[in-house]
Amino acid sequence: LTLLCLGNGESPGKMAFSRFPILLALAFSSFSFVLSHLNREMWFQDFFPPNMCPINAKDNTFYGIMFDAGSTGTRIHIYTFVQKSPENLPELEGEIFESVKPGLSAYADQPEKGAETVKRLLDMAIDAVPPHLWKKTPVVLKATAGLRLLSEEKAQSLLLEVREVFEESPFLVPEDSVSIMDGSYEALGAALSMMLFAGQLSGQNQHTVGTLDLGGASTQITFLPQFEETLKETPGDFLTSFEMFNSTYKLYTHSYLGFGLKAARLAILGALNVEAVDGQMFRSSCLPKQLEAEWHFGGMKYRYGGNKEGETGFKPCYLEVLKVVEGKLHQPDEIRGRSFYAFSYYYDRAVDTNLIDYEQGGVLEVRDFERKAEEVCDNMEKYNSASPFLCMDLVYITALLKEGFGFRDNTLLQLTKKVNNVETSWTLGATFHLLQSLGITY
Numbered sequence: 001l002t003l004l005c006l007g008n009g010e011s012p013g014k015m016a017f018s019r020f021p022i023l024l025a026l027a028f029s030s031f032s033f034v035l036s037h038l039n040r041e042m043w044f045q046d047f048f049p050p051n052m053c054p055i056n057a058k059d060n061t062f063y064g065i066m067f068d069a070g071s072t073g074t075r076i077h078i079y080t081f082v083q084k085s086p087e088n089l090p091e092l093e094g095e096i097f098e099s100v101k102p103g104l105s106a107y108a109d110q111p112e113k114g115a116e117t118v119k120r121l122l123d124m125a126i127d128a129v130p131p132h133l134w135k136k137t138p139v140v141l142k143a144t145a146g147l148r149l150l151s152e153e154k155a156q157s158l159l160l161e162v163r164e165v166f167e168e169s170p171f172l173v174p175e176d177s178v179s180i181m182d183g184s185y186e187a188l189g190a191a192l193s194m195m196l197f198a199g200q201l202s203g204q205n206q207h208t209v210g211t212l213d214l215g216g217a218s219t220q221i222t223f224l225p226q227f228e229e230t231l232k233e234t235p236g237d238f239l240t241s242f243e244m245f246n247s248t249y250k251l252y253t254h255s256y257l258g259f260g261l262k263a264a265r266l267a268i269l270g271a272l273n274v275e276a277v278d279g280q281m282f283r284s285s286c287l288p289k290q291l292e293a294e295w296h297f298g299g300m301k302y303r304y305g306g307n308k309e310g311e312t313g314f315k316p317c318y319l320e321v322l323k324v325v326e327g328k329l330h331q332p333d334e335i336r337g338r339s340f341y342a343f344s345y346y347y348d349r350a351v352d353t354n355l356i357d358y359e360q361g362g363v364l365e366v367r368d369f370e371r372k373a374e375e376v377c378d379n380m381e382k383y384n385s386a387s388p389f390l391c392m393d394l395v396y397i398t399a400l401l402k403e404g405f406g407f408r409d410n411t412l413l414q415l416t417k418k419v420n421n422v423e424t425s426w427t428l429g430a431t432f433h434l435l436q437s438l439g440i441t442y
Ligand SMILES: O=c1ccn([C@@H]2O[C@H](COP(=O)(O)OP(=O)(O)O)[C@@H](O)[C@H]2O)c(=O)[nH]1
Pocket: 068, 069, 070, 071, 072, 073, 075, 103, 144, 145, 146, 214, 215, 216, 217, 218, 260, 343, 344, 345, 348, 423, 425
């Protein structure tokens, strides 16, 4: 482990991975203070102690391997945890992360080839985990929207091939180690990840961390309600209880299928659930006026274009998008006064439009997305090197946040890709949960 703290003597090629020591402040309890005194600069200040290596961690280190089989790519997360004493929570010490594109669903007709991409990633874990811990290190793959869109038969043969790769590896393969993940588990994993980052679960501090994830096909929202009222007003299937560290947590968590960014584009174009799309032209005021193009999505070909004769720009686009969003989502009162972490396409589109820096992330208000949407949509000719969907995507994000979830203009969103070199993803929470349920600690 000392070696790992020093970079593990690895070859220069591997240094590209986020293989650096991290001691996350699981017992840190100033999150509520940070939230209530939030300003754009100090969100993460004082959150983490300086990077350091645990002393004598050699015998109390354990690993977990989690694959995120997303619709646009497959990613491996190899987490290292250290448990300093039985009464303390394990601490996340580090992560190795790598990703490949395209996602597994692109190999629907070549399942062996798809599994081969997983094998190549898993080979990294052979190098990363010490051989005497292989048998104690679980490996799990959870697939999201991409596989949900495939036929049952194609999805299952992909999963079967991946399972074979796992069985042939020296790692621990738990029951149900390769599966399509339930949307609410995805949301729960994301929330648990952020709680772990903020030291939520360890101390007296029960304040919440909310997360928003915008995928290709679905979108998730999760937070830990503070008020009884919220629990009373929320439909039962939006509430999930989970046990952790001898406590029961009740989370508000929901995954809206069809509300991911790419599914939303189709809905806005009026092309969702249309039987015969061949030859039909779908037009929108959210697209450049002269645009005519084709888009392949979910095994279908769509022709789409701008409103040649009619209006284009922010206002008509917003009205179009509103039809897809308004009244479709549950709006818990409580979230209006909260700040949320936002991932995935929220992050990507904010980077694309220079609202945040790719490496640093940043804190935005909901109205920052709206302002940027206006700027892009009302000057589409200036943005013609960007994706033709940039205006539509930004308007959708704005409308989803404001009219969908009911956030205020000044609701703060923390756009985060990494915390101390660890990817912010549902995978950390899911791995932690898995290790706890398998009883893998010291
Ligand atoms: O570890 C990850 C996983 C996803 N994404 C982003 O999230 C978006 C949604 O992708 P994903 O393939 O996960 O789609 P889903 O299956 O969740 O709909 C992608 O464009 C990625 O940019 C990311 O940045 N890091």
